[in-house]
Amino acid sequence: MNEIQQTPVVELAETPVTELVETSGHTSGAEWLARYSTSLMGVFGTPQRVLVRGAGCLVWDADGKEYLDLLGGIAVNALGHANPFVTSVISSQLATLGHVSNFFTSPTQIALAEKLLALAHAPAGSKVFFANSGTEAVEAAFKLARRNSTGPSGSPRTKIIALEGAFHGRTMGALALTAKEAYRAPFEPLPGGVVHIPFGDVAALEAAIDETVAAVFLEPIQGEAGVRPLPAGYLKAAREATTNAGALLILDEVQTGIGRTGKWFASEDAGIVPDAITLAKGLGGGFPIGALVTFGEQTSSLLGAGQHGSTFGGNPVATAAALATLHAIESQRVLENVAKVGEYLRAGLADVHGVTEVRGEGLLIGFDLDADVAPAVVTAGLDAGFIVNSPGPRTIRLAPPLVLTTEQAGTFLAALPALLQTAKDAQ
Structure with a gap:
């Protein structure tokens, strides 16, 4: 041969x-x-x-x-173009180990998960799932919501709440959460059960949440709608209403996370603990990576072995890029x-x-x-x-x-x- x-x-x-x-x-x-x-x-x-x-x-x-x-x-x-430190770390990791599939893990994947949990002040039992983009992180969160499927009286949880003006991505689950009709119409029917309620209206939010709601998806600041921050107190009201109804509160921080607002997360001063946060964009400093962070053991156990996955998610190079980005943001x-x-x-x-x-x-x-x-x-x-x-x-x-x-x-x-x-x- x-x-x-x-x-x-x-x-x-x-x-x-x-x-x-x-x-x-x-x-x-x-x-x-x-x-x-x-x-x-x-x-x-x-x-x-x-x-x-x-x-x-x-x-x-x-x-x-x-x-x-x-x-x-x-x-x-996040750190601009061709950042020397991030470039060096990516090159070093790629020259050492580039991809291993999800049958294995790597030190950079574990270290990044630990770092994100620490930055989010996540309680014991919290976990991380790595994806390749923001919309993939939202897809994972959408499936997480579907697993929260039974209300306290045994009734099915069939609804997911999102806001008018929301943008959560363009894959089918994320698109169902996205409000803009021009994005949605060519691909209907979309995954069902999503209800869009008026932006920033606490009364409408509280009226919409009952034991048939599996989850509420919120962006602390709606980027694609023209950079619209949620009113003061809205996230706290959402946390109270979802807790009372047994629904999940999922915050989409794909655009607002990783220092974009001057804080690690735009929601961190709201005085709440969400059930999950989605991250991407600035996390890899230009290298594609997304993450779903789940808070607490109960939420983190909703997705079991074989119920979700990603071939490239959390690969050594992407997680090394994210570690480098987080380190530079902190140290500089x-x-x-x-x-x-x-x-x-x-x-x-x-x-x-x-x-x-x-x-x-x-x-x-x-x-x-x-x-x-x-x-x-x-x-x-x-x-x-x-x-x-x-x-x-x-x-x-x-x-x-x-x-x-x-x-x-x-x-x-x-x-x-x-x-x-x-x-x-x-x-």
Whole structure:
């Protein structure tokens, strides 16, 4: 039998990724986008730019233009782009052990689970399930809710409560929890039993929760709806109502967790212990990973052996990336920076003519405009070298790396009045 020809390890180690990409010389952004349109599904529409390199809070496109990234991959790149420490840890782990399947475990998986439980101040008996994304973490939580299936009188628990404006993901269970009709309609019928109630209305919440409810899913701050924080006291009311009815309280902190609001979790000052929290986005510092954290032995035992799983979830590289991210946030006092720069940005935005409302915590910020020009502001921002997002016609969302400096934030504040005027002139 012929032996397989292998490239020497030294040569592989010295091969940059650019050599694996067919370019035929310099390829412009327009040329890349033409290739994109013929090779990738159009589920995202046409990409705004082709990005090729990043460092900290800056990225560069295929034509060499520099941008200040104020979106962070939608709250993902917690430490910015190409963080040297995270890159080093990922490379070291991948060179040691990359994947082992869920028939085995690894020290990084165990250590990360222990770290998350400690950060969440989870009581004895709490557990962690690792996935690859936020929507997968929510799918696990959805199945957890289905296991809470019998009420105190023996009646079936058939309902799950979510809020109007909620976004929990695009896989089928998560999509059933998501409120936006445009996302839902093409894929109905969705998994049944989900009821959406008015956002922030405590009376409506209390009226909806009875012994037929298996779980309530809440985002402490609704990101996709324009960065809308729940009213003060809402989470406490939800905890009381779900406890009385025997329903689970599941908090979706996929976008708000891991320091995004200046705290490890946006819900940690609410004075409650949830039954579960879903995490992802910033957890891996740019590397895909999600997690479901369950609180207490009773909730943690709802999913038994064989009732859920993931081939790649919690693999050594993803969990090493998350450990590195958490360590850097702690050791570099990143949470303090989030609070300081977030306060600076919100105060500056409130003083800009044409901005009517500013919402959010830390570096998850939404601000409303006095005209339906938010998409045009995104375009004007790109032309001026800023990456922002418009979740609505009058709303801009900022979710930059947690290491954004006040000086960098100041450049956006200084440019914003001109961007607003450019957007209005284009209408």
